[in-house]
Amino acid sequence: MKVRFALIVALFFTVFPAFANTDRQVDLDWPQIIAFATHHTDYSGTFVYQHDGLMETARITHISDQNGEHEKFESLDGPRREFIRNNNEVWWYLGDHKAVQIERQYSGKSFPALLPEQLTALNENYLIHTAEQARIAGFDTQAIVFQPKDTLRYTHKMWAHRDSGLLLKAAVMDERKQMVEQYTFIQLKIGGDFERTSIMPIQPTASLEQQSQFSKLSETSAQASTINWKVVAVPPGFKKIMEMRRPLHGKKTDVIHFVFSDGLAGISVFIENLGNNFDKKLGLSSRGAIHVYSKVKDDYLVTVVGEVPPRTVMQVADSVRYRRP
Amino acid sequence: MKQEISALMDGELFEDDAEAVLDKLKRNPDTHEEWRTYHLIGDILRQPDHVHVNLSIAIRERLQAEPTVLAPSSRAINNGRWFALSAAASIMALSLVAWLSVQVGSESAPQLAMQQPSAVHSASLPSNGFEDYVIAHQEFSPRLDVYGMTSYVHTVARHQKVEQP
Numbered sequence: 001m002k003v004r005f006a007l008i009v010a011l012f013f014t015v016f017p018a019f020a021n022t023d024r025q026v027d028l029d030w031p032q033i034i035a036f037a038t039h040h041t042d043y044s045g046t047f048v049y050q051h052d053g054l055m056e057t058a059r060i061t062h063i064s065d066q067n068g069e070h071e072k073f074e075s076l077d078g079p080r081r082e083f084i085r086n087n088n089e090v091w092w093y094l095g096d097h098k099a100v101q102i103e104r105q106y107s108g109k110s111f112p113a114l115l116p117e118q119l120t121a122l123n124e125n126y127l128i129h130t131a132e133q134a135r136i137a138g139f140d141t142q143a144i145v146f147q148p149k150d151t152l153r154y155t156h157k158m159w160a161h162r163d164s165g166l167l168l169k170a171a172v173m174d175e176r177k178q179m180v181e182q183y184t185f186i187q188l189k190i191g192g193d194f195e196r197t198s199i200m201p202i203q204p205t206a207s208l209e210q211q212s213q214f215s216k217l218s219e220t221s222a223q224a225s226t227i228n229w230k231v232v233a234v235p236p237g238f239k240k241i242m243e244m245r246r247p248l249h250g251k252k253t254d255v256i257h258f259v260f261s262d263g264l265a266g267i268s269v270f271i272e273n274l275g276n277n278f279d280k281k282l283g284l285s286s287r288g289a290i291h292v293y294s295k296v297k298d299d300y301l302v303t304v305v306g307e308v309p310p311r312t313v314m315q316v317a318d319s320v321r322y323r324r325p
Numbered sequence: 326m327k328q329e330i331s332a333l334m335d336g337e338l339f340e341d342d343a344e345a346v347l348d349k350l351k352r353n354p355d356t357h358e359e360w361r362t363y364h365l366i367g368d369i370l371r372q373p374d375h376v377h378v379n380l381s382i383a384i385r386e387r388l389q390a391e392p393t394v395l396a397p398s399s400r401a402i403n404n405g406r407w408f409a410l411s412a413a414a415s416i417m418a419l420s421l422v423a424w425l426s427v428q429v430g431s432e433s434a435p436q437l438a439m440q441q442p443s444a445v446h447s448a449s450l451p452s453n454g455f456e457d458y459v460i461a462h463q464e465f466s467p468r469l470d471v472y473g474m475t476s477y478v479h480t481v482a483r484h485q486k487v488e489q490p
Contacts, residue, residue, distance in 0.1 A: 114471070
């Protein structure tokens with residue numbers, strides 16, 4: 001154990017200078033601390049989410065124990081909606097405990113913190129620097145700004161609790177410094193005991209059927225079927241982190257799903273047969289920093305989702321090409 | 326004047342008289358309305374089906390050109406507005422029928438009819454699968470690593486804005 005720890009420390013000091021040499025001194029340990037705290041802290045609180053001139057409140061409870069991560073996320077305004085996560089399984093409830101959907105993390109990734117590649121990508125695409133210190137929901141926080149090096153992505157500003165590293169406030173801004181979305185905890189309890197039963201999923205009746213539908217596909221067959229598709233104009237700095245053919249809720253046939261990452265923002269490309277989608281509304285839909293853009297390409301429906309400006313999702317959608325085998 | 330226009334259209338006037346009536350028509354804009362009215366009456370008498378089809382197409386086109394109205398946010402407002410809209414729609418439908426049966430020639434009928442029903446229709450459109458794609462996306466987004474489950478707020482949020490490209 002001691003040896004392993006020493007190894008990690010040694011690795012840290014050999015890898016870290018590589019980041020420090022470029023551009024200017026950046027605080028790459030802050031994203032790492034935030035990511036670690038997000039997944040390893042027990043907390044429960046209420047936050048306010050502002051987007052598109054609207055304001056909503058939601059409650060989140062997160063517990064990390066020997067069995068992994070358990071989270072519950074519920075809306076406090078309007079119709080009842082909640083998510084419950086147990087490690088990499090997510091239940092989505094609509095209305096009164098009707099489990100409508102289960103999403104599974106196909107990658108099975110549950111890395112405790114950011115991977116080295118992700119830190120490198122962050123460093124390449126954003127200037128990360130610390131800003132002011134502020135008091136939020138009664139806690140002392142440090143603000144960290146992720147300033148993009150181009151206008152294809154948003155500026156992210158995060159306020160992290162100085163003791164635990166937990167994110168207490170976050171804002172996304174466009175290139176004109178206009179707020180796209182923001183969330184702020186207004187009440188938060190960090191650590192201590194939480195009622196665990198409240199966070200455990202109520203076994204949904206439809207779960208068995210849906211779970212089998214969402215079972216993982218073998219990597220090889222998943223890759224082979226995406227091979228004829230190519231996204232030509234991936235914005236600089238975005239790297240493909242996943243591609244597969246997968247089932248999607250509400251679709252009769254599988255869809256092709258690509259994911260690109262720049263370390264902080266993600267872009268998903270979905271490609272499916274036009275067959276059942278005649279009534280599909282094309283064009284751009286937005287919610288806060290998330291934009292969804294759908295267009296028809298030959299006999300296929302291409303849908304791009306991302307936490308990037310509308311221009312970027314549209315550019316990606318326009319660059320999807322099919323190569324005949 | 327009305328009789329003269331009618332006679333002119335039926336080809337019952339001599340050349341000189343016809344010229345005189347046309348002259349009057351040119352000088353007096355008020356008579357243009359009558360001129361159109363008589364033509365419409367004539368069209369309907371000759372080809373009633375054709376005229377009606379044209380009317381409904383025009384109405385439909387105007388309806389489709391109406392801007393989309395999104396679902397109102399609160400139920401209380403909703404009910405009041407739906408009631409008002411459906412009442413307005415009914416009244417307009419009635420007035421259209423009455424108008425057509427009494428005064429076939431009026432051109433303002435289609436304009437009256439086009440006003441509200443499309444708003445009622447588009448308010449009940451489904452949400453476009455927005456959530457399904459966003460949920461599938463957010464599981465893989467690097468944002469989840471940093472922000473944790475707060476990034477689920479996008480699918481829990483109530484409201485949705487739809488923009489045309």
